[in-house]
Amino acid sequence: MKKNIKGIIGAIIVSLIAIMCIKTCQKQESEAPVDDGLSASEYNVSRATELTEDIFKFIALIEGDKGEGKPYYCGARWTVWYGVTIKPDGSLIKENDKPISKETGKEWCMYHLQNRLLPFFCHFDKRRLTDEQIIGCALFMYNVG
Numbered sequence: 001m002k003k004n005i006k007g008i009i010g011a012i013i014v015s016l017i018a019i020m021c022i023k024t025c026q027k028q029e030s031e032a033p034v035d036d037g038l039s040a041s042e043y044n045v046s047r048a049t050e051l052t053e054d055i056f057k058f059i060a061l062i063e064g065d066k067g068e069g070k071p072y073y074c075g076a077r078w079t080v081w082y083g084v085t086i087k088p089d090g091s092l093i094k095e096n097d098k099p100i101s102k103e104t105g106k107e108w109c110m111y112h113l114q115n116r117l118l119p120f121f122c123h124f125d126k127r128r129l130t131d132e133q134i135i136g137c138a139l140f141m142y143n144v145g
Contacts, residue, residue, distance in 0.1 A: 039125065040124065040125050040126060040127050040128050041121070041122045041123070041124060041125035042122075043128045044121040044122070044124045044125075044128060044129050044134065045118065045119065045121045045122050047128075047129070047131065047134055048118045048121045048134045048138065049114070049118055051131060051134055051135060051138075052110065052113055052114060052118065054131075054135060055113060055134075055135055055138045055139070055142075056082075056106070056109060056110060056113065058135060058139055059082050059083065059109060059139065059142060060082055060106075062083075062139070062143075063081075063082045063083040068099070069081060069099035069100050069101060069102065069104075069105065070099045071093050071094065071095055071096075071097050071099075073095070076145075077092065077093065078092065078093040078094055078095050078097075079093055080093055080097075080099075080100055080105055080108075081100065081102055081104075081105025081106070081108075081109070082105050082106065082108075082109040083109075083142070083143070084105055084108045084109050084112065085145070086108075086112060086116075087108060088107075088108055088111045088112075088115075112142075113138070113142070117138060117141055117142060118138070120141065121134065121137075124137075
């Protein structure tokens with residue numbers, strides 16, 4: 001029960017961060033558009049890719065150092081460092097998996113960000129997102145799964 005409450009609180013925190021980023025960045029929308037030849041979706045994917053390390057730092061801050069590399073149950077799935085629930089080979093983390101190093105956890109998290117989450121930003125095709133909006137959306141998508 002205690003783990004479920006922590007998971008719910010974590011989801012609320014991520015959602016609030018995303019909302020705050022979007023609200024505080026709406027004032028930036030009035031800036032003159034940049035003509036660099038990129039469509040909104042191309043720009044958003046490119047910028048999200050450039051912000052991958054920053055996105056990871058927020059994930060590390062929110063997820064913390066839980067489990068010390070051993071799989072632990074977090075609400076709906078087994079997970080390891082940084083809330084990673086899926087290995088790069090596509091298989092799910094399981095209760096009896098061997099512990100992994102913190103570096104491997106970061107590699108798996110970055111793989112997930114670069115290959116599964118960041119490409120989704122191509123669907124934001126109406127306008128260019130600010131850095132804060134990209135980070136907020138990425139954190140929300142990462143937490144939701």
